[in-house]
Amino acid sequence: MSTVSSDLMTGFIIEAQGYVISLRKTLAKKLDPETMQELHQQMAILSGAAEMLDMAEMSELIGPTQDMLKEHIDAGRKLTRKESDRLKTTIERLDEHLQSLTNGGGPPPEVAPVASFRPMPDLPADLLEIFSLEASEHSQAIQANLEILTRNPGDHALLSELRRVTHTLKGASASVGFDIIARLAHLMEDLLEHYLESSSKLPPDAIKLLFDSADALEDLIEQRQSENLPVVLSDIDARYAALLGQAYEPPPEEESVAPPEPARTSPPALPGNLLRLPLATIDQLINRVGEVVINRSVLERHLGMMRALLSDLDYSTQRLGRVAEDITTQIDMSPMFGLAGREAHDQTFDPLEMERYSLLYQHTRELDEIAADTEDLNDKLHFLAEDLDASLTREHRLTTELQNGLMNTRLVPFHEIETRLRQTVRRTAHNLGKQVELDLIGFETQVDKSVLEALADPLMHLLRNAVGHGIEAPEKRQEAHKTETGLITLRVSRGRGRVVLSLSDDGAGIDIKKIHRRAVSLGLLDEEGNPTDEQMIDLLFGEGFSLADEVTQTSGRGVGLDIVRHALNKLQGTIRVDTKLGLGTTFLLSVPVTLAITRALFIRSAGQTFAVPLEQISSVVRLPVNVLAEIGSEGVLRYGGKALATFNLATYMGEPGTETEPRYGLIIEAEEQETVILIDGLVGIQEAVVKSLGTHLRRVHGISGATISGDGRVMLILDLAELVGVEPTISRLAGIPRPPTAIVQKAGLHVLVVDDSPSVRRVVSSFLEHSGWQATTAKDGIDALEILVMIRPDVMLVDIEMPRMNGYELLTQVKSDPALQNIPVVFLTSRSALKHRKRAEQLLVDGYLIKPYREEELLEELMRAARR
Amino acid sequence: MPDYPSTLHYLPIEVSGQLFAIPMLEVAAIRQLGRGDAPVVSMGQEARQPAIPIVDLQSLFFGVSLSDIEEPAYVIVISIPAFACAVLVDGVRPARLAEPADQLAMPLTLTNERYPFRGVLRTPEGLVLIIDSRLLIEELRRIKPDLIVEKAHGSR
Structure with a gap:
């Protein structure tokens, strides 16, 4: 048995009991490799903490099972039934051992089982689910009313309401055969009835008994099996007998509570307009709406393409009209066919020529008509496109409303976990002999049900820590001139798609010097090192980091905080700590409201497009050539006065040698440091x-x-933080000892093709895209400048002769604009004369290609220009 | 670039709680396997070998071997020209049709010989990976040639 201080030991036992619950929960899942890994991790932490406290019995108890798990994980083997049973036994023995420690080191007391304690009835799954839902609601109502009753013990209206709820719960439990719950609810009802009839205030011991009964009810409803439960129930039973005196009626041995009369026993009917649905049904509907959203973006893309084609058609129609008009004018003005000419040559006019005139004249007029018809059709197509646009906008609004409506059905208030949180604080405080008040603010805030469920465990862990290690014992608080009752405040608020939780206590705060000493002793820091407070606190989230060896000191956090961070990472959440020694600690958590939709930055790398959730990115930087050279030589990017580590996404995703030079850097915070992810290009931000x-x-x-x-x-969708934690040479698929060889085409550039000919634009862009590059098109210089406001291509491919603004003019504009002058410009023209080339060179063109071109030559010229 | 130009008739199978799709044209047989059944499938006259071992797909995809067969388990005999194999799955659902628009190409990063999938299906349950039987058989052959069977000439 170790010689650690009782304070620390109690804290450890509470932590360990939390782990036993987690282990049981994990064990209840399907035993796949992930679950086995989870179990192993939990056991490793527990065993590590036990070793630090010199609790050899405990680490010996866990050790062999932990080793067995490790062997299976390494070998990729599944556990046999026998081995699963062994795992179960270890957890049960662990629980027993913790119980014996709670009882002062001796074996758990022999307790006669409560007569009416029977395991859960064998109910059909659907009935059990309905009962659990209903019973949970009643249990939460009981807990909430008891909280109010603590402040107003004489409030008879409240007593009456409590009696009503306990009565309903009793009836519902009895009707499905859940006798143990029915019996407990029956005792609670009797006690409440007793004080209602006597019109007296509830004494503190009665309120305490009701709280303990409510906690036991919660355990039973949640089917939390515990060896300790019969002891608790037996104790509760005895206390009811003592309080009720003669009014106490022990229930019959076998059938503890007969179902009350039908009028009072039927489960509370749901209000007529409510319908309970399985979450999976809602998820399927959300999935379907997601498909509609995706389909809408297909339509939007097609409409965009149609608009681009219409724009080309406009230009062609105008040209057609102009040409038709020119031909008509020239024919009319022709000396041969004009009126003057006709009179002059009347005598020698050949009848055949007359016929030619007539035919040509007819064709000209026909051309005029075709031009007019084309213009008319063009106008109609424009109207149609506008109609389509309006319909799509309406559809967009309706789909968004539908999607939001469905997403809202998944939202639940934080009140759903209020009982569990209050219970955690009350039990921990009771076990440690501390007085703690928990103030919950903003619990009406709503969040996705899956997010809330995933948040419950980390929150309970932080609350246990706050009570165990943050809030001081009453006498110490008095010495520090604080109230005997410590205060923990959990405030929830919502903003910009995220929920922010602030959990603060007015306890002892975190001793940074102690963390420093511990980090030095573990070899994590040099003694001479001078890290910031923030860096020191960050150590607490490291795996296995604990202050537990300083047994003479009282406060200390660390055990399991890595698990909290891990859980938050899974939720794409963040956690920050603010502490003041002697005054208290605040944990600031932020999680997305939902995980079903995320705002993401779409990026290009290794010839592919990826999505990165915006919350992962601190900032985006453009990387000019000189900076890239610096990165190449040093491997770091100097930014904001710091040297940041770099991670080339294309090198990770592609085959060696296929990546292009990165153009942008995404700065992220991962592994306790800022890292720059080097990428090829940005596409845009979308949901x-x-x-x-x-x-x-x-x-x-x-x-x-x-x-x-x-x-x-x-x-x-990339998880960049996870990505940078992996060496590129490690296989991405566990168990396969070689790096993946993704089939990646030559990663290409983003080219802005500027040409007035739709055919040239189409042929060139199509060729570039087939080569794995990205192409954007513009029909003249003005159009190109407008596009350059929105995007930054890697290189521009420009024709010389174009309407509105020709290639020379565009080149001059680009090279004189500081924001654009780094974009290389290559001319693609039929002008092969030296004077054209010289003029282009004077204007600092980066490449010059003559039409017709060879495809390889085009790619080489663009690559060469882009490398400049 | 969808892998399938037309409607795909596929068999949804369940492995370790995840749905996968096998093109129906490549499914030669579906058999239920009970506890105590021999872990082999008789191929009859359609193959040169009389029987082949059943490959646990959970073990291949998730790196976990099934020491006990959980009931009900199903064996799918997958057959492509010249070769066949038999895989063990947790569940089989009724065959379905997928429109061309619902058949999506695999992201390039995952078009790797270690991922025996030829595309992704959009289904009411979410995205479902389409097993590439040819890649799967190649992978099994690489692991152990005995895991696949060479079909007799002319058999399907």
Whole structure:
């Protein structure tokens, strides 16, 4: 048995009990490699903490099972039934051991089982689910009313309401055969009835008993199996007997509570307008709406293409009209066919020529008519496009409303976990002999149900820590001139698609010097080092970092905070700590309201487009050639006075040698440092409907899901923080000892093709796209300048002769604009004369190609210009 | 670039809680496997070998071997020209049709010989990976040639 201080030991036991609950929960899942890994991690932390406290019995208890798990994980083997049973036994023995420590080191007391304690009835799954839902609602109502009752113990209206709820719960439980719950609710009802009849205030011990009963009810409803439960129930039973005296009626041995009369026993009817649906049904509907959103972006893309074609058609129609008009004018003015000419040559006029005149005249007029018809059709197509645009806008609004409506059905208030949080604080404080008040603010804030469920465990962990290590014992608080009752405040607020939680206590705060000493002793820091407070606190989130060896000191955080961060990372959340020694600590957590939709930056790398959730990115920087050279030589980017590590996404994703030079850097915070992810290009910011590729591909590091683009491509959503934590040479698929060789085409450039001929634009851009490059088109210099406001291509391919603004004029504009002058410009023209080339060179053109061109020559010239 | 130019008739299968799709044209047989059944499938006269071992797809995809067969489990015999294999899956759902618009190409990063998938399907349950039977058989052959069967000339 170790000799650690009782304060620390109690804190450890509470932590360990939390882990036992987690282990049981994990064990209840399907035992796949991920679950086994989770179990192993939890056992490793627990065993590490036990070793630090010199609790050999405990680490010996866990050790062999932990080793067995490790062997299976390494070998990729599944556990046999026998081995699963062994795992279960270890957890049960662990729980027993913790119980014995709670009881002062001796074996758990022998307790006669409560007569009516029976395991859960064998109910059909659907009935059990309905009962659990209903019972949870009642249990939450009981807890909430008891909280109010603490402040107003004489409030008889409240007592009456509590009696009503306990009565309903009793009836519902009895009707499904859940006798143990029915019996407990029955005792609570009797006690409440007793004080209602006597019109007296509830004494503190009665309120405490009701709270303990409510906690036991919660455990039973949640089906939390515990060896300790019979002890608790037996104790509760005895306390009811003592309080009720003669009014106490022990229930019959076998059938504890008979179902009350039908009028009072039927479960509370749902209000007529309510309908309960399985979450999966809502998820399927959301998935379908997501598909509609994706389809809408396909339509938007097609409409955009139609508009571009219409713009080309405008230009062609204008040219056709102009040419038709020119021909008509020239024929009319012709000396041969004009009126003057006709009179002059009347005598020698050949009848055949007359016929020619007539035919040509007819064709000219026909051409005029065709031009007019084309213009008319063009106008009608424009009207149609506008109608389509309006319909699409309306459809956009309706779909957004539908999507938001459905997403809202998944939203639940934080009140849903209020009971669990209050219970955690109350139990921990009771076990440690501390007085703690929990103030919950903003719990009406709503969040996606899956996010809330995933948040519950980290919050309970932080609350246990706050009570165990943050809030001081009453006598210490008095010495520090604080109130005996410590205060923990959990404030929830919502803004810009995220929920922010602030959990603060008025306790002892975190001793930074102590962390420093511990980090030095573990070899994590040099003694001479002078890290910031922020860096020191960050150490607490490191795996296995604990202050537990300083057994003479009282405060200390660390055990399990890495688990909290891990859980938040999974939720794409963040956590920050603010602490003041002697005054308290605040944990600031931020999580997205939902994980189904995310705002993402779409980027290009290794010839592919990826989505990166915006919250992962601190900033985006453009990388000029000189900066790239610096990165190349040093491997770091100097930015904001710091040297940031770099990670080339194309090198990771592509085959060696296929990547192009990166053009942008995404600065992210990962692994406790800022890293620059080097990428080839930016596409834009959009909402992405997040879709899972299943658990099989979840094992691919750095990929958190997928989304579907408007043109029907599956684009991967990256988890950059996870990505930079992986060496590029490590296989992305566990168990395969070689790096992946993704089939990546030569990663290409983004080219702005500027030419007045639609055919040239189409042929060139199509060729570039088939080569794995990206092409954007502009029909003249003015159009190109407008496009350059929105995008930055890697290189421009420009024709010389164009209406409105020709190639020379465009080149002059680009090279004189500081924001654009770094974009290389290559001329693609039929002008082969030396004077044209010389003029272009004077204007600093970066390349000059003559039409017709060879395709390889075009790519080489563009690559060469881009490398300049 | 969809892999399938037309409507795809596919069989949804369940492995370790995840749905995958196998093109129906490549499904030669579906059999239910009970506890105690021999882990082999008889190929009869359509193959040169009389029987082939059943490959646990969960083990291949998730790196976990099934020491006990959980009931009900199904064996799918996958057959492509010249070769066939038999895989064990947790569940089989009724065959479905997927329109061309719902058949999407695999992202380039995942077009790797280690990922035996030829595309992604959009379904009411979300995205479902389409198993590339040719790649799957190649992978099994690489692991152990005995895991696949060479079909007799002329058989389907």
